[in-house]
Amino acid sequence: MLLVQLLQGDGQRPGSFTRRWRSTVVKGGFTSGFVLSFKCNPVQSTDMSQASFDDELFGEAANEMREDVEEHLSAAREELPAVEAVWETDAENTLGALNALRSALDVGDAEDHLHDAKKWYAMGQRADAFEDADDLEAEIETIDAAISDIEDAREQVGELASTIPSLKGSLEELEAESEEDADEDEAEAEAEAADDDEEDEEEE
Numbered sequence: 001m002l003l004v005q006l007l008q009g010d011g012q013r014p015g016s017f018t019r020r021w022r023s024t025v026v027k028g029g030f031t032s033g034f035v036l037s038f039k040c041n042p043v044q045s046t047d048m049s050q051a052s053f054d055d056e057l058f059g060e061a062a063n064e065m066r067e068d069v070e071e072h073l074s075a076a077r078e079e080l081p082a083v084e085a086v087w088e089t090d091a092e093n094t095l096g097a098l099n100a101l102r103s104a105l106d107v108g109d110a111e112d113h114l115h116d117a118k119k120w121y122a123m124g125q126r127a128d129a130f131e132d133a134d135d136l137e138a139e140i141e142t143i144d145a146a147i148s149d150i151e152d153a154r155e156q157v158g159e160l161a162s163t164i165p166s167l168k169g170s171l172e173e174l175e176a177e178s179e180e181d182a183d184e185d186e187a188e189a190e191a192e193a194a195d196d197d198e199e200d201e202e203e204e
Helices: 047-079 083-087 094-104 110-126 134-203
Strands: 002-008 017-027 030-040
Touching (some): 083 094
C-alpha cells in the first residue's frame, strides 16, 4: 500500500513556494517511507520586457485611435451633399429650383461625425499618440470648412427663396398697372381720334 501525505506548503521568500510529500509504503507488516520536496519560483518579468509590452499596447491603442478619427472623417464626407444634387435640377420655375437646392444643401450627420473625429484627435494629440497627424489635421480643417460653406449657402438660398413669392406678386401688380395704363392711354387716343373725325365732318 502506498500512502501519500502533504507535509508543507509554504515558501521561504515571497513569490516562491515549496511542496513536500511523505510517501509511506506498507508491505508485509513493515513500513518504509521517503519525502519528496519541490521548490518552485515564478518567472519574473524583467523591466525591459515590461517596457516592451507597454510600448506594444500603447502602439496598438494609438493605431485604434487614428482609425477612429479616420472612420469619423470618412463618415462625415459621405454625409456631405453630392455635386449633382447641388448643380442639377428638374424644377419648372425659380422657386422650385431654390427649394430643391436648399433641400440638397443638407450636411446630415456630418457635424456629429466631425465632432467625434475632433474629440479623438484631441485626445490622441494630448497623449502624444500620433507620430504624424498632419494629414488628420488637414482633413479636419477641410471638412469643417466645407460644412460651414454648405450651411451658409443653405441659409442664403432659404432667404432668397422666401423673397421670391412676394417679389413675384409685386412684379405682377406692377405689370398689371402698366397694362391698365396702356389700355387707358389707348382708349383716350381712340376717343381723341374719334372727336377729331367728328370735328372734320362738321366743318365739311
